[in-house]
Amino acid sequence: MKAVQFSDHGDRSVIDYGEFPDPTPDRDEVLVDVKAGALNHLDVWTRKGLPGVELEMPHVPGSDGAGVVLEVGEDVTRFEPGDRVAVSAGVYCGKCEYCRHGEYSMCVNYHIIGEHVRGVHSERAAVPEDNLVEVPSGVEWETAAAAPLVFQTAWRMLLTRGNVSPGEDVLVLGASGGVGHAAVQIADYAGANVYATASSEEKLEYAEEVGADYTIDYEAEDFASRIRDLTGKRGVDVVVDHVGAATWRDSLASLAKGGRVLTCGATTGGTPETDINRIFWNQLKVIGSTMANPGEVDDVLELVWDGTFEPRIRETLPMSETARAHEMLEEREGFGKVVVVPDSEYDG
Missing domain, CATH: 3.40.50.720 (NAD(P)-binding Rossmann-like Domain)
Known part of the structure; x- marks a missing residue:
């Protein structure tokens, strides 16, 4: 498959879009055929290098994405092939004192897909079941990708x-x-x-x-x-x-x-x-405040899905132009979110 990736931290020139090994879902993961991703400013910081964060290189960025389920791990119960899903990027342990009290976004082991571990700006991505939400059939892929994190x-x-x-x-x-x-x-x-x-x-x-x-x-x-x-x-x-x-x-x-x-x-x-x-x-x-707990995610996304809230899209680009997407964020061009889609899905 092809993926956005970088092998060193640095300026926008380190960003590449090329071949990357196909992901294989673990027992609790879902393999997603990515239809759209969206950028956040944390993608810029991750590319530049965050103090104390050691990434496996090459790193695939991207905390926001949406697509269709291709395959599920044997322990997955909430999704099946063909389901429409979006990524909610916060990963928590479920065991620490904060998780036990339902404050998952304060988890002592909290980390974010795309920032601390491999992201989803690729043609396919393996994502933990707990980090996926269902997307109704009438919601456009760009909206589904742009909404969750912000x-x-x-x-x-x-x-x-x-x-x-x-x-x-x-x-x-x-x-x-x-x-x-x-x-x-x-x-x-x-x-x-x-x-x-x-x-x-x-x-x-x-x-x-x-x-x-x-x-x-x-x-x-x-x-x-x-x-x-x-x-x-x-x-x-x-x-x-x-x-x-x-x-x-x-x-x-x-x-x-x-x-x-x-x-x-x-x-x-x-x-x-x-x-x-x-x-x-x-x-x-x-x-x-950081990210949100699962119930809060469900509450706000329900209002996105029904049209109460609108993720504004400033531009949609092919993933091969992700460097340009980073430039738009760094130069504060436009209003709302920048979306990227796999080149194989991009229709201009």
Whole structure:
């Protein structure tokens, strides 16, 4: 089969699309004929190399994918050949203290398909049964591939960890990205007043289309100052900041007293300067979140499948152009998710 792969960490030139050994499913795995995959910013970090993460090389990236079941291992009970499935990339042990209490995304052995182990951006992939969800027949492959990681992440971050409630003011940074555009929709679904930042008029218009009430071009004006103006100097109740170092101090400055900042990532760096005085004086809360538990995945994907939430697709490319897909993420081009499909499936 053919697969996206790299044998060394580095810039986009290390990405190749070529022959790779066919996967053989283990007893608890399902062999999937991949119809589409989608990129996340973690694919960029994985390619560049993550501290403390040793990968088997060559590495196949990709945490999001969807396709048709070809074969199942002898212990698999939930799927059979012909089923339509999508990947939910979080792998947990099921045995540690957090798993025993149902907090699977806090598992001490937690890892992510595509980031820590072989991913699914290939013509076929062997995936653990527990990491697959059923995809209804009316859902397009691009939607099924693009939704799971970002929507489950935003759902848990806002509703479970952040406890966003109707009438609250929520600021979503980087609303044009995968997690960002999912967070805008989920905050709107929760009944919040949604403020969103992006870097162009086109992106801001898209943010409004998916649920933002107020938009801010962060390249044209200081978003913290603008939030103060829009809220009568009060600030917002919640900031969704997956950007990190470049925005952290302004995120804290955008919060009302007793507000909370929610974070699930740091695309511009994970060690920002911070304002501890502001945190304790304004009694702010910093809340971290990673991926989601299986029940949360089911809840949010049901709302994707029925059309309540819409994963926006900025572009669909053949897997042989995955380097270009990485460029789109790194250069912040477009709104929503970038999808890649096996060249044998690509119809232009």
